[in-house]
Amino acid sequence: MENTPVFAAGIFGDGSGLQGMRCGSAGRRFKTENQCMEEKNLTIGDIAQALGVSKTTVSRAMSGKGRIGEETRGRVLAYVEAHNYSPNVVAQGLAQNKTFNIGVVMPGDSNISELPFFQNCMLGICRTASAAGYDVLISMVTGEDISQLERAVANRKVDGVILTRTLTEDAPMRYLREKEVPFVAVGSTEDNEAVQVDNDHRSACRELTDRLFAQGLRKIALIGGDERFVVTGSRLSGFRDAVVSQGGAEAGIRTDITLNVSDARTVEQVVERLVREETECIVCMDDFLCGCVLNTLQNRQIAVPEQIQVASFYDSTVLESRLPSVTSIRFDVEELGRKACEQLFHILNGEEAGGCTLLGYEVCVRESAGSGKTAG
Amino acid sequence: MENTPVFAAGIFGDGSGLQGMRCGSAGRRFKTENQCMEEKNLTIGDIAQALGVSKTTVSRAMSGKGRIGEETRGRVLAYVEAHNYSPNVVAQGLAQNKTFNIGVVMPGDSNISELPFFQNCMLGICRTASAAGYDVLISMVTGEDISQLERAVANRKVDGVILTRTLTEDAPMRYLREKEVPFVAVGSTEDNEAVQVDNDHRSACRELTDRLFAQGLRKIALIGGDERFVVTGSRLSGFRDAVVSQGGAEAGIRTDITLNVSDARTVEQVVERLVREETECIVCMDDFLCGCVLNTLQNRQIAVPEQIQVASFYDSTVLESRLPSVTSIRFDVEELGRKACEQLFHILNGEEAGGCTLLGYEVCVRESAGSGKTAG
């Protein structure tokens, strides 16, 4: 955290230059060679032989399944420990018709604003999977190209899959259903046929909007959000809930929703229009978009929140250095990933998992909106 | 790209609510059951039996290795095609002592500014791996915790590994060396023992700095960059190269380097100091940092580039909406990932891969620096 001012004098070497040696090719077994004590890749058979027992016994000692004497089991475990043997998971998989891998589908063409989400989600998934002895295999899906997912599934490389984004028309989901591969969706799905885990975007958006109305605002705009994403619909529902509870258009509430905005140029145009129409608050669907909006307002010398309020979703560190500080909705995305992974394991274990799991959120009210710093 | 203004009337359903059914548990083989034409999970044995040949023949027909008659091979292939059989890669792996997986090590605690880099790098890796019939297994490493990597390696889940960031003291690299796992580093390494692929950050930074000097600047500051990252050192080398070629301090060149800056608060302090010291240009190590710098300058009403110039690395879309447009250095990160993956395959195939591969860059000069829009 501390800064380290240094002068340009050559404190660092450089990384360019010569050809180098490379790492040895993975040494495979050759038990008869004596030198170099190459005792890697011990097998269950080796252990059995060394201990004068059968492979079965070793297998049972390790798995804990099946009857086995305490003493024998102790001997096996001690040997295993001493030689730090670890079983060949591929072979175990073959015998048990499992892979001990889960697949994760990531959009390869995701907007920059979604990156922190996926990063944290992956972190939750990887940690949970790892703790359960599973590894994580990744498939990047771009547009309609789900070939990486298809390969992973066709190759039987995964026991189940986690989808990290849901679309209203979701190609990966359709594929997984067709192939009868167990999966969990992070994000809601249009139907309720799938096991899904999501933050409660509907309530989150409603709570934020309620707060704005409570401050006396009457004209609120929503900007951004891809209409193909299910999450966009959830938020709109929450927004609408709030509007309706205020009496809607009849009560003088004005709303303006502009979806599918992502590039800076369009943002500028939309913001200009919103300003012209005397919008009182712009709710942005993500923090990067929000950054664009703030830039535009700043370039136009329009004061936030005095002349217009601005709020956002995700509360990522991107906006951290902004003045004024930005009102945003925070989600625990790592928890989301963890939960999704747990649900998948439930399914894999044959325990029926709950269909929908809704996780919470936190509305962080700061200066840019809902703080009462403007007359509204 | 077009915006779609819609009114808040309920056009979307919502994703919250009821419990749902779940996807079927992965149907395992039960060949005797007649209904439901469950003919999945065909094995090589099934095909052999159906065609009245041996498993060997089927295997040879598919792999193309070993002698086999044209007609027989045709029959097998036709059957395979018709029933769209695909071999069990796990079993193939067992027999061949391979996994057809590569591991990718990702930092789990990466700064938000690095996310686009990792995203694109992954994309390049996944695409290349997929095209070669490999799947990608991910291990997230946080701090010194490399347990996920250790599991993947101990479980023999990967044939080789790609490191997506290199540190001067790199725990994953040390581990892979110790275990003699083939690996390729994205990013340079301190020694030249490893196969590595990197953009030419040294030349890139030098070219940018040269340009600034050519415009008559005499006091340039570098801000950001984690000193544990090897890439930071490479850039500093390039910076130093440029300074030295101008005659250095004796020729009146002034430099200021502040590493390890990442939080907004510190950026503010540093920027204030730099402004006070009449710095002529601030070169930021990444675009998010650059955003912070620009925010700070904007808050202080200091004009860019008239009063101070600003340049950055990575040229990501984050700064797209900025005024003035930002001078930045662009790298083809997907290409970087692709190249790293290709190198790894070379190693796995026993072909000796080149030790170091340096990829290019593009200095995108825009308004914020080096454009001649200031007296310098």
Next chain:
DNA sequence: CGCGGCGACGCAACCGATTGTTTACTCTCA
């Protein structure tokens, strides 16, 4: 003393492929 029962463990088949060795067959040429 004989027998049932039980706990501990081994045998061997199996998971789904690969692959070195053998066998069967055809063709050629002496």
Next chain:
DNA sequence: TGAGAGTAAACAATCGGTTGCGTCGCCGCG
């Protein structure tokens, strides 16, 4: 006609585990 060469395909072992079933020894009990 038969040996030798050459090709096509089958046999069986193997990769490193799991697991249903069988065996063995020991104990208690009638």
